[in-house]
Ligand SMILES: Nc1ncnc2c1ncn2[C@@H]1O[C@H](COP(=O)(O)OP(=O)(O)OP(=O)(O)O)[C@@H](O)[C@H]1O
Protein backbone atom coordinates (compact mmCIF):
# COMPACT_ATOMS: atom_id res chain seq x y z
CA UNK A 268 0.00 0.00 0.00
CA UNK A 269 1.07 3.58 -0.39
CA UNK A 270 1.62 6.34 -2.87
CA UNK A 271 3.33 5.19 -6.05
CA UNK A 272 3.94 8.62 -7.49
CA UNK A 273 3.25 12.18 -6.48
CA UNK A 274 3.66 15.11 -8.85
CA UNK A 275 7.09 16.68 -8.74
CA UNK A 276 8.32 14.22 -6.13
CA UNK A 277 6.36 15.79 -3.29
CA UNK A 278 2.72 16.03 -2.36
CA UNK A 279 1.09 18.82 -4.36
CA UNK A 280 0.14 21.83 -2.30
CA UNK A 281 1.96 20.70 0.84
CA UNK A 282 3.63 23.26 3.05
CA UNK A 283 1.63 26.20 1.68
CA UNK A 284 -0.84 26.41 4.54
CA UNK A 285 -3.87 26.11 2.26
CA UNK A 286 -6.80 23.88 3.12
CA UNK A 287 -6.53 20.55 1.35
CA UNK A 288 -9.88 19.26 0.19
CA UNK A 289 -10.49 15.81 -1.26
CA UNK A 290 -13.38 15.49 -3.70
CA UNK A 291 -14.87 12.02 -4.12
CA UNK A 292 -17.36 12.05 -6.97
CA UNK A 293 -19.55 9.05 -7.65
CA UNK A 294 -23.00 7.82 -8.45
CA UNK A 295 -23.05 6.02 -5.08
CA UNK A 296 -25.94 3.75 -6.07
CA UNK A 297 -25.33 2.58 -3.35
CA UNK A 298 -22.21 3.92 -1.60
CA UNK A 299 -20.11 0.97 -0.33
CA UNK A 300 -17.01 0.29 1.75
CA UNK A 301 -14.76 0.42 -1.35
CA UNK A 302 -15.59 4.13 -1.71
CA UNK A 303 -15.09 4.80 2.00
CA UNK A 304 -11.77 2.97 2.26
CA UNK A 305 -10.44 4.78 -0.83
CA UNK A 306 -11.41 8.19 0.61
CA UNK A 307 -9.98 7.39 4.04
CA UNK A 308 -6.69 6.09 2.68
CA UNK A 309 -6.18 9.07 0.36
CA UNK A 310 -7.10 11.49 3.17
CA UNK A 311 -4.34 10.00 5.35
CA UNK A 312 -1.69 9.79 2.60
CA UNK A 313 -2.29 13.31 1.28
CA UNK A 314 -2.93 14.96 4.66
CA UNK A 315 -6.35 16.16 3.54
CA UNK A 316 -8.36 18.36 5.90
CA UNK A 317 -11.68 17.08 4.57
CA UNK A 318 -13.11 14.77 1.92
CA UNK A 319 -16.28 16.02 0.24
CA UNK A 320 -18.39 13.27 -1.30
CA UNK A 321 -20.31 14.56 -4.31
CA UNK A 322 -23.12 12.29 -5.53
CA UNK A 323 -23.75 12.77 -9.25
CA UNK A 324 -26.97 14.34 -10.49
CA UNK A 325 -27.31 12.63 -13.87
CA UNK A 326 -24.24 10.48 -14.62
CA UNK A 327 -24.24 10.82 -18.42
CA UNK A 328 -21.86 7.88 -18.94
CA UNK A 329 -24.28 5.59 -17.04
CA UNK A 330 -27.32 6.45 -19.18
CA UNK A 331 -27.67 2.82 -20.30
CA UNK A 332 -29.25 1.91 -16.96
CA UNK A 333 -31.83 3.46 -14.64
CA UNK A 334 -30.07 5.21 -11.77
CA UNK A 335 -31.85 5.49 -8.39
CA UNK A 336 -33.36 8.85 -7.43
CA UNK A 337 -30.72 11.43 -6.54
CA UNK A 338 -32.26 12.04 -3.09
CA UNK A 339 -31.88 8.35 -2.19
CA UNK A 340 -28.26 8.31 -3.32
CA UNK A 341 -27.60 11.57 -1.47
CA UNK A 342 -29.17 10.30 1.78
CA UNK A 343 -27.27 6.99 1.62
CA UNK A 344 -24.06 8.99 1.20
CA UNK A 345 -24.92 11.16 4.22
CA UNK A 346 -25.71 8.07 6.32
CA UNK A 347 -22.47 6.33 5.28
CA UNK A 348 -20.22 9.31 6.03
CA UNK A 349 -21.99 10.73 9.11
CA UNK A 350 -19.72 9.15 11.71
CA UNK A 351 -16.47 10.51 10.20
CA UNK A 352 -15.80 14.15 11.15
CA UNK A 353 -13.45 14.49 8.15
CA UNK A 354 -16.16 13.50 5.65
CA UNK A 355 -18.94 15.70 4.29
CA UNK A 356 -21.42 15.54 1.41
CA UNK A 357 -22.16 18.16 -1.24
CA UNK A 358 -25.45 18.54 -3.11
CA UNK A 359 -23.71 20.54 -5.82
CA UNK A 360 -24.09 18.03 -8.69
CA UNK A 361 -27.66 17.15 -7.70
CA UNK A 362 -28.88 20.72 -7.32
CA UNK A 363 -27.22 21.99 -10.54
CA UNK A 364 -29.46 19.73 -12.62
CA UNK A 365 -28.73 18.31 -16.05
CA UNK A 366 -25.94 15.87 -16.89
CA UNK A 367 -23.09 15.86 -14.38
CA UNK A 368 -19.65 16.98 -15.56
CA UNK A 369 -16.69 17.07 -13.19
CA UNK A 370 -15.57 20.37 -14.70
CA UNK A 371 -18.74 21.94 -13.21
CA UNK A 372 -18.26 20.13 -9.87
CA UNK A 373 -14.75 21.53 -9.52
CA UNK A 374 -15.74 25.05 -10.61
CA UNK A 375 -18.57 25.07 -8.05
CA UNK A 376 -16.32 23.80 -5.25
CA UNK A 377 -13.63 26.30 -6.15
CA UNK A 378 -16.20 29.11 -5.96
CA UNK A 379 -17.24 28.01 -2.47
CA UNK A 380 -13.84 27.03 -1.09
CA UNK A 381 -11.76 29.92 -2.39
CA UNK A 382 -8.10 29.08 -2.76
CA UNK A 383 -8.15 25.58 -1.20
CA UNK A 384 -6.15 22.88 -2.99
CA UNK A 385 -8.56 20.38 -4.51
CA UNK A 386 -7.74 16.67 -4.89
CA UNK A 387 -10.20 14.70 -7.02
CA UNK A 388 -10.21 11.04 -5.96
CA UNK A 389 -11.13 8.54 -8.62
CA UNK A 390 -10.89 4.79 -9.20
CA UNK A 391 -8.71 3.07 -11.79
CA UNK A 392 -11.72 2.43 -14.04
CA UNK A 393 -12.78 6.08 -14.03
CA UNK A 394 -9.19 7.32 -14.45
CA UNK A 395 -8.82 5.26 -17.61
CA UNK A 396 -11.81 7.11 -19.11
CA UNK A 397 -10.89 10.61 -18.04
CA UNK A 398 -9.80 11.76 -21.52
CA UNK A 399 -13.45 11.27 -22.57
CA UNK A 400 -14.72 13.64 -19.88
CA UNK A 401 -15.98 17.11 -20.80
CA UNK A 402 -13.24 19.80 -20.98
CA UNK A 403 -10.65 17.31 -19.75
CA UNK A 404 -7.74 19.63 -20.65
CA UNK A 405 -9.01 22.18 -18.10
CA UNK A 406 -9.75 19.61 -15.38
CA UNK A 407 -6.11 19.28 -14.42
CA UNK A 408 -5.78 23.03 -13.80
CA UNK A 409 -8.59 22.93 -11.23
CA UNK A 410 -7.57 19.90 -9.17
CA UNK A 411 -4.88 17.33 -8.68
CA UNK A 412 -6.22 13.88 -9.63
CA UNK A 413 -5.58 10.85 -7.45
CA UNK A 414 -6.21 7.47 -9.06
CA UNK A 415 -6.72 4.58 -6.65
CA UNK A 416 -6.40 0.86 -7.26
CA UNK A 417 -9.55 -1.09 -7.89
CA UNK A 418 -9.64 -4.88 -8.20
CA UNK A 419 -9.90 -5.92 -11.84
CA UNK A 420 -8.62 -2.61 -13.25
CA UNK A 421 -5.06 -1.61 -14.12
CA UNK A 422 -3.85 1.56 -12.45
CA UNK A 423 -2.00 3.59 -15.08
CA UNK A 424 -1.59 7.25 -15.92
CA UNK A 425 -0.67 6.60 -19.57
CA UNK A 426 -1.57 9.61 -21.70
CA UNK A 427 -2.44 11.82 -18.72
CA UNK A 428 -0.61 15.10 -18.02
CA UNK A 429 2.63 14.62 -16.08
CA UNK A 430 2.24 16.12 -12.62
CA UNK A 431 -1.54 16.19 -12.86
CA UNK A 432 -2.15 12.72 -11.47
CA UNK A 433 -0.92 10.62 -8.55
CA UNK A 434 -1.45 6.88 -8.39
CA UNK A 435 -2.17 5.33 -5.01
CA UNK A 436 -2.59 1.75 -3.86
CA UNK A 437 -5.44 1.40 -1.36
CA UNK A 438 -6.50 -1.79 0.43
CA UNK A 439 -8.27 -3.71 -2.32
CA UNK A 440 -11.97 -4.26 -1.73
CA UNK A 441 -13.66 -6.19 -4.53
CA UNK A 442 -16.98 -4.42 -4.00
CA UNK A 443 -18.98 -2.60 -6.67
CA UNK A 444 -22.35 -0.88 -6.54
CA UNK A 445 -23.44 -3.09 -9.46
CA UNK A 446 -22.72 -6.19 -7.38
CA UNK A 447 -24.53 -4.74 -4.34
CA UNK A 448 -27.63 -3.98 -6.44
CA UNK A 449 -27.55 -7.46 -7.93
CA UNK A 450 -27.29 -9.06 -4.50
CA UNK A 451 -30.28 -7.11 -3.15
CA UNK A 452 -32.30 -8.08 -6.24
CA UNK A 453 -31.54 -11.76 -5.57
CA UNK A 454 -32.29 -11.45 -1.87
CA UNK A 455 -28.62 -11.93 -0.90
CA UNK A 456 -27.21 -9.92 2.04
CA UNK A 457 -25.19 -6.75 1.58
CA UNK A 458 -24.24 -6.53 5.27
CA UNK A 459 -20.57 -5.50 5.63
CA UNK A 460 -20.31 -4.58 1.93
CA UNK A 461 -22.11 -1.31 2.69
CA UNK A 462 -22.45 0.49 6.08
CA UNK A 463 -25.18 -0.84 8.37
CA UNK A 464 -27.31 2.30 8.02
CA UNK A 465 -27.22 1.93 4.23
CA UNK A 466 -28.44 -1.69 4.50
CA UNK A 467 -31.37 -0.39 6.58
CA UNK A 468 -32.06 2.47 4.15
CA UNK A 469 -32.09 0.16 1.12
CA UNK A 470 -34.58 -2.05 2.95
CA UNK A 471 -36.76 0.84 4.12
CA UNK A 472 -36.98 2.35 0.63
CA UNK A 473 -37.18 -1.06 -1.10
CA UNK A 474 -34.35 -0.09 -3.46
CA UNK A 475 -32.91 -2.47 -6.08
CA UNK A 476 -35.67 -5.09 -5.69
CA UNK A 477 -36.19 -5.23 -9.44
CA UNK A 478 -32.55 -4.55 -10.44
N1 LIG B 1 -13.98 -1.05 -4.63
C1 LIG B 1 -13.49 0.12 -5.04
N2 LIG B 1 -12.19 0.43 -4.82
C2 LIG B 1 -11.69 1.62 -5.26
N3 LIG B 1 -12.39 2.57 -5.93
C3 LIG B 1 -13.68 2.32 -6.17
C4 LIG B 1 -14.30 1.08 -5.75
N4 LIG B 1 -15.60 1.13 -6.15
C5 LIG B 1 -15.77 2.30 -6.79
N5 LIG B 1 -14.64 3.02 -6.80
C6 LIG B 1 -14.45 4.34 -7.39
O1 LIG B 1 -15.34 5.25 -6.77
C7 LIG B 1 -15.84 6.24 -7.71
C8 LIG B 1 -17.34 6.27 -7.73
O2 LIG B 1 -17.77 4.98 -8.07
P1 LIG B 1 -19.26 4.59 -8.42
O3 LIG B 1 -20.23 5.37 -7.59
O4 LIG B 1 -19.48 4.60 -9.88
O5 LIG B 1 -19.25 3.09 -7.82
P2 LIG B 1 -19.16 1.73 -8.61
O6 LIG B 1 -19.07 0.65 -7.56
O7 LIG B 1 -18.09 1.78 -9.65
O8 LIG B 1 -20.61 1.70 -9.30
P3 LIG B 1 -21.22 0.79 -10.48
O9 LIG B 1 -20.88 -0.64 -10.16
O10 LIG B 1 -22.68 1.11 -10.42
O11 LIG B 1 -20.57 1.26 -11.78
C9 LIG B 1 -15.27 5.82 -9.06
O12 LIG B 1 -14.16 6.64 -9.31
C10 LIG B 1 -14.87 4.37 -8.86
O13 LIG B 1 -13.78 4.00 -9.66
Ligand SMILES: O=C(O)c1ccc[n+]([C@@H]2O[C@H](COP(=O)([O-])O)[C@@H](O)[C@H]2O)c1
Nearest residue numbers: 292293294326328367368369370400401
Ligand atom coordinates in the same frame (compact mmCIF):
# COMPACT_ATOMS: atom_id res chain seq x y z
O1 LIG C 1 -16.95 15.13 -16.47
C1 LIG C 1 -17.30 14.14 -17.13
O2 LIG C 1 -17.54 14.20 -18.34
C2 LIG C 1 -17.46 12.81 -16.37
C3 LIG C 1 -17.74 11.62 -17.04
C4 LIG C 1 -17.88 10.45 -16.31
C5 LIG C 1 -17.72 10.47 -14.91
N1 LIG C 1 -17.42 11.65 -14.31
C6 LIG C 1 -17.29 11.71 -12.85
O3 LIG C 1 -16.54 10.62 -12.33
C7 LIG C 1 -17.00 10.30 -11.04
C8 LIG C 1 -17.28 8.80 -11.00
O4 LIG C 1 -18.33 8.58 -11.89
P1 LIG C 1 -19.18 7.23 -11.91
O5 LIG C 1 -20.11 7.44 -13.05
O6 LIG C 1 -18.17 6.14 -12.11
O7 LIG C 1 -19.88 7.14 -10.59
C9 LIG C 1 -18.24 11.16 -10.80
O8 LIG C 1 -17.87 12.27 -10.03
C10 LIG C 1 -18.65 11.59 -12.19
O9 LIG C 1 -19.34 12.83 -12.25
C11 LIG C 1 -17.29 12.78 -14.99
